Structures are given as C-alpha cells and as structure tokens.
Amino acid sequence: MRKKLAIHGGKPVTKIKFPASHHFGDDDIAAITKVLKKANSHGSKPIEILQRGTERHKFERNFSNLHDSKYGILVNSGTSAINSIYGAINPDPGTEVICTPWTSIGSVSGAIFHGMVPVFADIDETLCIDPIDVESKITNKTRAIVAVHMFGNPCDMNKLIQIAEKYNLFLIEDCTQAHFSKYQNKLVGSIGDIAAWGLSEHQHFTGAGNCGILVTNNTKLYERAFGYSDQALNRADGPFKNYPYVHNFLAQNYNANELAASILNVQFSKAIKNIEKKINHAKNILKQISEIPELIPQKVRNGDKHTYWNMSLILKKNVFNCDANKFAESIVAEGIPFSGPYLGTGKYPLGPINKHPIFTNLDAFGKSKYPFDYKRTRAVDYKLSKCSNGEDLMSRTINFSPLSTLTEENVENTIEAIKKVANFYKK
Numbered sequence: 001m002r003k004k005l006a007i008h009g010g011k012p013v014t015k016i017k018f019p020a021s022h023h024f025g026d027d028d029i030a031a032i033t034k035v036l037k038k039a040n041s042h043g044s045k046p047i048e049i050l051q052r053g054t055e056r057h058k059f060e061r062n063f064s065n066l067h068d069s070k071y072g073i074l075v076n077s078g079t080s081a082i083n084s085i086y087g088a089i090n091p092d093p094g095t096e097v098i099c100t101p102w103t104s105i106g107s108v109s110g111a112i113f114h115g116m117v118p119v120f121a122d123i124d125e126t127l128c129i130d131p132i133d134v135e136s137k138i139t140n141k142t143r144a145i146v147a148v149h150m151f152g153n154p155c156d157m158n159k160l161i162q163i164a165e166k167y168n169l170f171l172i173e174d175c176t177q178a179h180f181s182k183y184q185n186k187l188v189g190s191i192g193d194i195a196a197w198g199l200s201e202h203q204h205f206t207g208a209g210n211c212g213i214l215v216t217n218n219t220k221l222y223e224r225a226f227g228y229s230d231q232a233l234n235r236a237d238g239p240f241k242n243y244p245y246v247h248n249f250l251a252q253n254y255n256a257n258e259l260a261a262s263i264l265n266v267q268f269s270k271a272i273k274n275i276e277k278k279i280n281h282a283k284n285i286l287k288q289i290s291e292i293p294e295l296i297p298q299k300v301r302n303g304d305k306h307t308y309w310n311m312s313l314i315l316k317k318n319v320f321n322c323d324a325n326k327f328a329e330s331i332v333a334e335g336i337p338f339s340g341p342y343l344g345t346g347k348y349p350l351g352p353i354n355k356h357p358i359f360t361n362l363d364a365f366g367k368s369k370y371p372f373d374y375k376r377t378r379a380v381d382y383k384l385s386k387c388s389n390g391e392d393l394m395s396r397t398i399n400f401s402p403l404s405t406l407t408e409e410n411v412e413n414t415i416e417a418i419k420k421v422a423n424f425y426k427k
C-alpha cells in the first residue's frame, strides 16, 4: 500500500527536529578560557599565545603524526590549506591541474590564483575521480592531480600514484570530506605528496568555525607552504627562522588562531569516535534499505573505509516516477534533512563546478580571461568539458549526512521515510 506523502498533504514520518552536527562541551569552553587567561597574563608577546602557541603546535604534531607525516601546518580553512599547497608547488602560469568538478571551488581556487588552469576529469561509480579519464586529460602542461575523496570515500590511490609517477606530477589529496577514511588500510592524506583537510563547522571534525590543515613528508613543499600561509616571513617555529625578517616571496596570511586550535585538541579524539558513529548510522540505514535495490549506494572498493561525511544513494534509471530533486524534497517533507544532487539544490541546481559562472564566464582577473587564455591560442571553453558519466550518476543522487549526534529514533525515522518515498514513486 502506498502511503500519502507529506509533500502531498499526508502525515509526515516525524516532526522531531534533527540535532546540530557538532556539540561543544565544558571541556571545549575550558580549553578556550585557558588560552585567553594565558594571553592576558603573558605581557608583550601575545602572538605566541594567540596565533603560534602550544595548542597549535600540539594539534599540528598529533594530526601529522597520525598521518605518518613529518610536517603539519594549521591554517584558517580547508581552502587556505589547499591554496597553500599550490603556493608550495609554485607552478608556472598556464600549467594545468586535473580535478573532479564535483567538489568545492576550494579544491582549485588556489590553482587559479597561481595562474593554473583547472582541467576537469570524470568520475566513476565510487563518485571519485576516474584514473582512466585523468590519464586521458594529461598534456605537457599538467603539473598536478587533485584526489578529492568524495563524501568520505577514498579515490583509487594506487592508480593515481602510478599516473603521477609516470608523468612526474604532484598528487594532492583533498581530504576535506574524508577525515580518517582509509584507502586499503592506509589513512587518506598519508598517501599522496601533500594533503589538506577542512576543519569547518559543516565538516566531520571542527575547531568551532573555520580551520584547515595540510600535511606532507616533503621538506621543500612544507617550507614553501609554511611561508605561503604566513606572509613568507621568518618565524621562530618555522623553517626560515634564521633568515632576515623579510617577505621572501608572494604569500598570504592564512594563520589559524590558538582558540580554534585549543578546541581542535579537545575534539580530536572525540572526532575519531564520532566518525565511527556516523559510519554505524550509515551502515545501519544502508542495511535496512537494501531491500530497495533501486536505490544504489555509492560504490566502496573492497578493503576501503568510507567515513560517510555524506551518504549518497543513486536512483536506478527509469524506475521512479520522479527525479532525484523531487525524491529528496519528498523525504524532507517527511521531516528528514535530505538534499538533491551535489552541488546546488533547490532553485540553484548548477551541479559540477565547471558549470558555475567562474568557469562559464572565465571570471577571475578583471576583464582579462587570465589565466584561462595564458599562452594559449584561445581561452579554455569549460562549456565543452565532458564528464558524462558523472553527470549521469550525480544527477540521480540523493544525499544525507548521517551525523554522529543522531538518535536511534532519528535513524529509524530516516529509514522509514526513505522506504515510504521509494514505495510511493516506484513505477
């Protein structure tokens, strides 16, 4: 029997409000208070307390150690961390970076600021970048590949490493959606040349608001990234400490602050536990809806660990009387916070970033088409970029964030709503 959907005036599955994604406790508050008290009592050098202090160093050390990396740099967002990676690579203008277009602009904005041209490659059923398409897009201008571990699902790193080695490219890992995910038992972020994570409020793990971190084992990349993230100045705790106090190259100020770092230190072990809860919620939901084979979960490679920042379901073709947006809206009406295809929902379903105005209008530096036409006979036309497999798969996805803060009742309601909506729209 098909039940009348809430979107059509029926009774919703639940009216209970879903919880916030993160909870800050007395321990977080105590950590901030300690930093502020220390700053007040410190006298003349608060930079060592509020910006480059022990909390920041502790987090950088613990996070990079966990990821088998010699170096870690805490900055103020995931975008800043990735921009610092491009700063570390220091590419020549006109060179290219290959990335999936199903990501945040943060994966490639730093490349454009460095005069690089993003080239978009298709994805496969893992919803991560497809190594075969990556290799087909390599030119003599290519300098780097970005592996975005999509929704928490690891990219095929062995294949990407082989390609990067074959063509002498930097392999950058964007782990912003994939804290503590594992590719074949290795934590993502410990595999490529250099890796970045966002630590913002909507991500798996946060320092209360914006933050980001990068890690690497490559000393040259570390030194330049350190400088790039902090005005290329010498700092007592940095690689240029014996240099004169001068700006050594063009750089940013992406410094994080000690308050955020102090919360990150408190949240670190909680984040690992919370992400396990998310995985359990996602697996529970996926198990309970496995009786609906028309909803296909994002493919996870055998031996990989998906951490489910987002749980994505692909609607089988020609089975439902509605598209993914309508399906997701119907679940929302049942009281469950689902969304339609990534990126862009509701009135703005633009989808992959190659369709966003920055690329369709080549709108980066004034009236010029720089860098998209730099040393080229004509500017790159992103309207021609073809990622047809991804277009097809992603346009059929519905998405849900299985937050660690969900109660058993929230999870049960989610399962019930998915089943109710699927049953209603099934042809």
Ligand SMILES: Cc1ncc(COP(=O)(O)O)c(C=O)c1O
Pocket (backbone or CB within 6 Å): 077, 078, 079, 080, 103, 104, 105, 106, 107, 148, 174, 176, 177, 197, 198, 199, 200, 210, 211, 212
């Ligand atoms: C894959 C990916 N990369 C980069 C970013 C940018 O991170 P931030 O918002 O911390 O700057 C995001 C943001 O969600 C992201 O999802």
